[in-house]
Amino acid sequence: xxxxxxxxxxxxxxxxxxxxxxxxxxxxxxxxxxxxxxxxxxxxxxxxxxxxxxxxxxxxxxxxxxxxxxxxxxxxxxxxxxxxxxxxxxxxxxxxxxxxxxxxxxxxxxxxxxxxxxxxxxxxxxxxxxxxxxxxxxxxxxxxxxxxxxxxxxxxxxxxxxxxxxxxxxxx
Amino acid sequence: xxxxxxxxxxxxxxxxxxxxxxxxxxxxxxxxxxxxxxxxxxxxxxxxxxxxxxxxxxxxxxxxxxxxxxxxxxxxxxxxxxxxxxxxxxxxxxxxxxxxxxxxxxxxxxxxxxxxxxxxxxxxxxxxxxxxxxxxxxxxxxxxxxxxxxxxxxxxxxxxxxxxxxxxxxxx
Numbered sequence: 157x158x159x160x161x162x163x164x165x166x167x168x169x170x171x172x173x174x175x176x177x178x179x180x181x182x183x184x185x186x187x188x189x190x191x192x193x194x195x196x197x198x199x200x201x202x203x204x205x206x207x208x209x210x211x212x213x214x215x216x217x218x219x220x221x222x223x224x225x226x227x228x229x230x231x232x233x234x235x236x237x238x239x240x241x242x243x244x245x246x247x248x249x250x251x252x253x254x255x256x257x258x259x260x261x262x263x264x265x266x267x268x269x270x271x272x273x274x275x276x277x278x279x280x281x282x283x284x285x286x287x288x289x290x291x292x293x294x295x296x297x298x299x300x301x302x303x304x305x306x307x308x309x310x311x312x313x314x315x316x317x318x319x320x321x322x323x324x325x326x327x328x
Numbered sequence: 329x330x331x332x333x334x335x336x337x338x339x340x341x342x343x344x345x346x347x348x349x350x351x352x353x354x355x356x357x358x359x360x361x362x363x364x365x366x367x368x369x370x371x372x373x374x375x376x377x378x379x380x381x382x383x384x385x386x387x388x389x390x391x392x393x394x395x396x397x398x399x400x401x402x403x404x405x406x407x408x409x410x411x412x413x414x415x416x417x418x419x420x421x422x423x424x425x426x427x428x429x430x431x432x433x434x435x436x437x438x439x440x441x442x443x444x445x446x447x448x449x450x451x452x453x454x455x456x457x458x459x460x461x462x463x464x465x466x467x468x469x470x471x472x473x474x475x476x477x478x479x480x481x482x483x484x485x486x487x488x489x490x491x492x493x494x495x496x497x498x499x500x
Contacts, residue, residue, distance in 0.1 A: 183404075190406030232355075233477040234362030234449055234486070271483070272475065276448070277406055298470025301492055303444065305405040311443070314406070316488055320473055 162253065164260050167211040167223065172201055174220040175213065178245045179204060186307045188282050189241065193307075209238070209268065212260065214253055221248035224257045226264055229274045238270040254285075258292050262321060271322040279304045280313040294319045334425065336432050339383040339395065344373055346392040347385065350417045351376060358479045360454050361413065365479070381410070382436065386425055393420035396429045398436055401446045410442040426457075430464050434493060443494040451476045452485040466491045 167175065179200050186193040191203065205211055208225035215221070222244040229239035240261045244253045265273055275294065278286055290296075294317040302311035339347065351372050358365040363375065377383055380397035387393070394416040401411035412433045416425045437445055447466065450458055462468075466489040474483035 186405055190402040190404040192404040195404075230362040230449055230475075232362040232364040232367075233358055233479070234475060236477055236483075237472070237475050272473070274472065274475070277402055296470075297472055298468075298488055300409070300446065300469055300488075300490055301444070303402075303406060303409050303446070303490075305408055307405070311408075316470055316472075318472055318475075 162214050162216045162221070162256065164212050164214050164257065167205065167213045169205070171213050171220060172205055175204060175223050176200055178220070178223060178243050181246060182243050188279055188285070190277055190304065204241075210264065212257070212264075214244075214257060216248070221245050222253045222257060224261055226261055226268070228270075229276070236270060237272045237274050238265045238268075239274055239276065240265075254288055255292065258288070262292075262319070266321050272318060272320045275315075275317040277304060278315040278317050279306065280315060281306060281309060286315065286317075289317050292319070334386050334388045334393070334428065336384050336386050336429065339377065339385045341377070343385050343392060344377055347376060347395050348372055350392070350395060350415050353418060354415050360451050360457070362449055362476065376413075381440065384429070384432065384436075386416075386429060388420070393417050394425045394429060396433055398433055398440070400442075401448070408442060409444045409446050410437045410440075411446055411448065412437075426460055427464065430460070434464075434491070438493050444490060444492045447487075447489040449476060450487040450489050451478065452487060453478060453481060458487065458489075461489050464491070 176197055183189055183191045183195050184193055204225055208227040211225045213220045213223045224240055224242040226238055226240050228235040229237045242254050242257045262273065297316040297318045300314045303314040304312050306312045348369055355361055355363045355367050356365055376397055380399040383397045385392045385395045396412055396414040398410055398412050400407040401409045414426050414429045434445065447461065469488040469490045472486045475486040476484050478484045
């Protein structure tokens, strides 16, 4: 992907035909996301397009190569912390697309009024993702023992990662 | 409540008329749960009775004085970790009802095949709850900075707490 122009834009309903193969490939593998490995097209649509606050796609040469969602991590008094999920098609990995999406999502989150971003279940064996989130300024809040059932490795730990986006503390 | 016999039993649909005032009192106060403070009866029913795997009530002298739900904390490869929420009517607090429910829920979770229990957002100012979960063997996984918008205190930290219920590690 190096050097290629990519654009990030809001997903529309008609994009899901191109989003689903990316979702399906990652979710079927079952190594990084806690969605059921046999998640249907309809359920995936609900998860990725309906439940989130916003969903984006990344296009390169007019083709969708990656996608992310942004949503409140909790309701009510926890709704000022957002959560995102990022997926890059396997053929498009290694070119900095996930980093671009993460930066984009942080800007978007701030614009939407969120104050922090939380990842609830970063699989400890997903070292590429962990390294990236650290570079992006996320801190590891803690480690959940054996919280993820990896299809090859068995029960593995998962991390809770967090980044404060707006520092305007009521405590300071 | 000291000395009074209490029973814990599965909630049925007709119990919700007695559950809702307990839910409403706690959620309107907005100091411990991240549900919207104006959560409607219908939405509360969905949250407490429909979404969970199981819901229980605590009865004393034939009256419902407390309730809890039990559900998977994540889907798919995270569904072996459960999450619970406990609510005790204000007039019934201080008698060990929450502890009874927590013990009951751990037994129930094990019976249902869960391997661990996670609390995602224990409000740091809710010191009674934190002390109880610690006594119940929960460990603090980490502290989420200003993750809860307390209606009186402003943004306060929240804890992620976790207890392994089944220790049969694939790593050992």
